[in-house]
Amino acid sequence: MRHVSRVGYVKRTIGKREYKSRRIKRVEVPKVSMALQELFFLCQDVFKGPDSVPLPHHVHNLCRLLDKMKADDVGLSSDLQFFKPHNVVKATPPRVTYTTIYQCPHFSLCIFFIPANGVIPLHNHPGMTVFSKLLLGKMHIKSYDWAADQTSVSKVDSLQTPTSQLRLAKLKADDVFVAPCKTSVLYPTTGGNIHAFTAITPCAVLDVLGPPYSAEDGRDCSYYKDHPYSSYCNGENKMEGESYGWLEEIVMPENSQMDGIEYLGPQIMEMNCNTALADGKYM
């Protein structure tokens, strides 16, 4: 698997046959991660399907759990070659890799691996609530929500012919995050639903999406380019203390495509929490 070697996973427990390659440093990965299993049970409870937004106490519980989660809960370690500061990916821009831990119609759990200088461009999450937990690394996050007044302007070329529409968006975040840090939450219309990640050092981000993207159900991903507010404001000033930008929808930049890899971390026991407790399988 070409892509697996690009990120690598903490190796599973050494089997007898694997002893030959002992020179490679290996770290034991438990077959089940209590934190990941707990996250799965909580997500089953929290995400009720399309057109629903988690209740505030559910958001609080999920954040509290994610805040405590560490890289090794999903089989990762800062010792992996991918996360070494000297590990420079030669592709320009460096390609982002992702893996799906679990997906069902109500929610999905994914990890994004972003090499240093790698970018996930501005993109939206239609009708979705997303919890993002930076597990390893340092990255810049920029996010927007659509402005309430739905103002838009036309972008014109040198002949004053309109080429695209730009829609006003309110800047929500423009900050650097360093792991371990608090979980970020975005909602369908607030919290920075349109965001971009730029890795400063190699990063791993755990994303919990509810519901997941689904083009069939009208939740396809759109990409955007942002323009400074001053470029199209006609001298009009927005409220003081708030920052705005103009977002232009673009096709997904070709060099932003991601590579998918198999998830090799601790597995989720796919069962209902109550069933697990009754069976004594989750103790």
Ligand SMILES: [Fe+2]
């Ligand atoms: Fe996202």
